[in-house]
Amino acid sequence: MKKLFFVSALSLFSLAAFSQDAVNKAMVDQYRKDKEKSDKDATDAKSSAKAAFWLERAKLYENIALQGSEVDSSAAKTALEAYKKVVELDITKKGEPGKSAKEAQNVINGGEGTQLFNAFVKQGAEKYQAKNLNGALEMFIGAQEINKKDTLASLYGGIAAQQLDKKDIAKEQFEKYAANGGKDPSVFYGLAQLYRAENNFDKAIETLNKGLVQSPNNKDLKAEIVNILLASGKEDQAINELTALTKSDPTNAQNIVNLAILYDNTSTKATQKIKEIQNKLGSGGNKAANMAKKLESEKENISVYDGELKRIGALIKKQPKNADLKRQLTDVTGKKKEALAAIATMEADVKAAQDAAKGNDVAALEKELAELKVKQAEAAKQAIANYKKVLEIDAANYDALYNLGVFYFNEAVQLKGEVDNMNMTEYQQRGKEVEGRVCGKFKKAKPYFEKAIQAKDEAEAKENLTTVNGVLEQFAGKGVACVDEQ
Template identity: 85%
Template sequence: MKKLFFVSALSLFSLSAFSQDAVNKAMVDQFRKDKEKSDKDMSDAKNSAKASFWMDRAKLYENIALQGSEVDSSAAKTALEAYKKVVELDLTKKGEPGKSAKEAQNILSGGEGSQLFNAFVKQGAEKYQAKNLNGALEMFTAAQEINQKDTLASLYGGIAAQQLEKKDIAKTQFEKYAANGGKDPSVFYGLAQLYRADNDFDKAIATLNKGLEMSPGNKDLKAEVVNILLASGKEDQAISELTALTTSDPNNAQNIVNLAILYDNTSAKMNQKIKELQGKLGAGSGKANSATTNLESEKGKIEVYDGEVKRISALIKKQPKNADLKRQLAEVNAKKKESVAAIAKLEGEVKASQEAAKGSDMASLEKELADLKAKQAEASNKAVENYKKVLSIDAANYDALYNLGVFYFNEAVQLKGEVDNMNMTEYQQRGKEVEGRVCGKFKKAKPYFEKAIQSKDEAEAKENLNTVNTVLEQFAGKGVACVEE
């Protein structure tokens, strides 16, 4: 969008400010004759040694650039070199600049009455129109040497460089534009995009903020600050910026949708972290519990082996020559020895597991989990609140309708996971009750998908609605009553 703005601006500049329609054909013919004569006179050593010759040549080429570019599309460059030659040659006996040299220097530095800057900008615009972007960039850059405080040449130099994909040059040009007091928000937006493409998010945001100093109410710049904060992983700042936008413009449904999506995404990320923490807590206590269970099992074996040793030993006293009994006794003792070794190993594992659990600071993890669940619930509630706020402004807003449907759909899937993980005893105790709530969540999602499809015929909404309908039919077949919360 911003690039199109730049192109149209340059078109307007080149076609209106420097239109060639009014140029007199006779004047152009005269320029051509005067140019041929000046070019020829350059080969005359006597002429080329005079500052006056170079001054005439500079002014001729400057006028050609301003009024007859068809004679020489780069006449401004020739004028520039000729003015420099005047400064070089016109010296007094004391070695100081003469009258012509001072005049030429005034022109080269963009002094009062100088038209050389305009000559470069005009011919740069013409080269741009002819799609000679490199030539245009050269002209705009030269113009800036004449007037370093100008914003026009740096603006168009940045545009040309950007289209040539010379990003570093484009940045330099746009930075000059901004430094010299340029105010066009499109330039700040475009420059921020260049920094964003390089993942230089801090500079991108600083550029947008500078643009907002010039145009405090610009919605594009404000929205892009949020986008870049998101791209750089700074969701909290993005939420803060977007909340401010929704406060200043409470009827802007798109801003509110974006804020809701931000809260929605934040909730989803927190859900993932909650699962990870629950996994850590389960692993810490589970490993110790497993090792303790195995230890108790091995200790139980010792009691069995001791009983067998006592029984077999009593039989051997009665039958001292019975080889089979002696073999049985040897086997039991060997198994008891293995169990004793296993117990020693398991005791070490239990101790290590308990120490590991202490090292991971289970209490700290439990507190972190509780805090995270509270924040996740808050983000979740904010998401729903803002989606519904959008629908109060625009009841047919597809994004709000679809995302609310997805929100309740995901809640249903998450709750169904509880049922899937139940053992038979747990399911008999409360499985039907939880299934009723699962059914209620799917039922709650259904009208949002239906209204979303009415607003916009999208495949994603249709697919989700079909899934919801299938699930609800299955619950009905099982005799599960939907419970909406």
């Protein structure tokens, strides 16, 4: 997919229809002499006061632009200025345009059969070829003054402006091209890129949709809509667009990979959000209640320590030289001190948990959690289905193989977190069963990493495979049987 945009300027070279190869050297020499005379007469008060002089000068410079640019590379501009001078001077006694003024105005307006527009475009192309981009842009903009509905000059003007990094002018030129009925999809793509660079995502998508009106089946325009939707954080819309692309082009493996990645990302984000909500719920009433129970239990230990201290104290009175009793007294005193410190910390934690519970709308959080779990499960299902669909088309597709491996690897890591958070009682009840499922998911990831490495020798796949093999060896050493979940 394109990352940078430069409309091909090769068509500029086709303007060699105005080639100088066939121009007679004598004609060019004559143009040079005629130009010198016209330039001299332009400073003469008597000559420069006549519309006829300016009309003749306009035609001379127009011909120079079309046939002898080596005489004056900007002759088209001088021709336009001269035509405007004719309009200014040739006015009848009734205040109306004279015959010459009408003729000149017709040329300025790009009337049928006139050539001044072509003169500007030709000299603009010549400047472009000579790497004089500023001069080329000036000429192309001048051409648009003559024919405001043309697409050629606005296209080339946009190209020159973009290469000059004059983004605002480039946008203006390409917008004119589009408004005048231009159809080249690369222009719409490039214009959208300019808007995207400004984070004007809505305008970028609007531009791409305009391009699709002209080129309904253009894959680059459709794919770029997806990219921009992703860049603007509209993943759900991107999924819809990409789903439509995969249906219209079911053998395009890259589109299906991209769709799988979108679902994969959606699943990951939903999983993260689920954890956040579970933590919020965990910091609510249930957590506060559990912490309060532990606090009461710890307070009960104080009375036990006090009783023990009383007992040891009575014995020491009877046996004041007993070193073991003194040691016991020191030990119990230290434990009581630690328990009192723990109680102070726990009291603060209980208060914090109770305060946190007050700020949570438990019902709303539980509703959101249920919805997220459904969304996560569906996204995960679609991600796997589309990765596997890619492998049906291209069994050696690295992205699908690697991402499937990562998918199962991450599921294993997440499930292992459950085991890590179990207390001894919970582990004794179901720890081994969950470990078997963890092992099964790591085992499921392994062949995808192996095939990914065969498809493309990438370090990331190798590192993950090494990790998986190490984990599986640990499970084997513990005698954990891998459970393959379908």
